[in-house]
Amino acid sequence: MSVPRRRSLDFSRRQPASAEALSQSARPAAAGPGLAALVQLAAAHDEPRCTWAEELDSVRAAWRAHIRLQLGAACEGHVRWSGGRAMPVLDNVEVIRRAHAYDGMDLRPLLLDVSAPTALERGDGNWDTALHGLGGLGLSASLAQLTDAFNQHVWPARAQPETRSKQWGHWCVVVTWAVARKAVELILPMSTDTLKALTWDMLAFRMS
Numbered sequence: 001m002s003v004p005r006r007r008s009l010d011f012s013r014r015q016p017a018s019a020e021a022l023s024q025s026a027r028p029a030a031a032g033p034g035l036a037a038l039v040q041l042a043a044a045h046d047e048p049r050c051t052w053a054e055e056l057d058s059v060r061a062a063w064r065a066h067i068r069l070q071l072g073a074a075c076e077g078h079v080r081w082s083g084g085r086a087m088p089v090l091d092n093v094e095v096i097r098r099a100h101a102y103d104g105m106d107l108r109p110l111l112l113d114v115s116a117p118t119a120l121e122r123g124d125g126n127w128d129t130a131l132h133g134l135g136g137l138g139l140s141a142s143l144a145q146l147t148d149a150f151n152q153h154v155w156p157a158r159a160q161p162e163t164r165s166k167q168w169g170h171w172c173v174v175v176t177w178a179v180a181r182k183a184v185e186l187i188l189p190m191s192t193d194t195l196k197a198l199t200w201d202m203l204a205f206r207m208s
Contacts, residue, residue: 056086056206063088067180074098082172087205090176102184109188110175114156115165121157177201 067088068079075098082091094111096102123130134153137145156164177198178184186194 059205060088063180067176070101070179070182071096071099072101074100082169085173086207087173087202088176088180089173090179091172093172093175096175096179096184105185110184113168114152115161115168117161118153118156120153121161173202174198 064081067090068076071079075095078092078095078098080091080095082089090096097107097111119134120127120130134149137149159167174187175184178187181197181201183194183197187198190198
């Protein structure tokens with residue numbers, strides 16, 4: 001009489017779907033973070049950002065005080081600051097003309113603002129009227145006077161007034177930085193090393 005063979009149990013085989021679902025449903029659910037823990041985590045994440053913002057505000061205040069000191073008493077009460085800038089910027093950079101620290105220095109190239117529309121641009125194509133209003137220099141005019149007239153009335157038109165206004169705003173950043181760093185005589189023309197120093201300060205003020 002033959003004995004029926006017993007089937008060996010294979011524990012490596014996958015459990016039926018119903019058994020697997022039952023096993024997973026029997027496991028206790030992992031407890032998620034509570035509301036208090038989430039609030040604490042958010043506060044910890046924001047803390048460095050608040051510290052950096054406060055630090056930058058302190059640095060900006062120190063820069064403004066330092067720039068006033070560099071400009072001296074002659075500029076006291078005349079300094080205006082541009083709003084909404086990451087780095088402190090003089091809103092009226094022409095105020096540095098008053099500073100005795102720059103006596104004897106030709107500041108005209110540094111403070112040449114050509115952002116406003118020229119007389120020819122305001123003429124809207126009617127150059128005859130615009131030129132008549134400007135008047136002629138006459139035969140006695142020197143080449144330097146003729147060059148100055150061209151630079152004032154024609155040369156700025158290489159770019160639109162809106163573009164020139166933005167360029168002037170960026171240049172005010174450079175001039176203000178130069179006052180703070182005692183580098184006014186180094187920005188025009190500007191060497192590569194001066195550009196690197198300027199760029200590093202801009203990065204430090206989180207300017208992109």
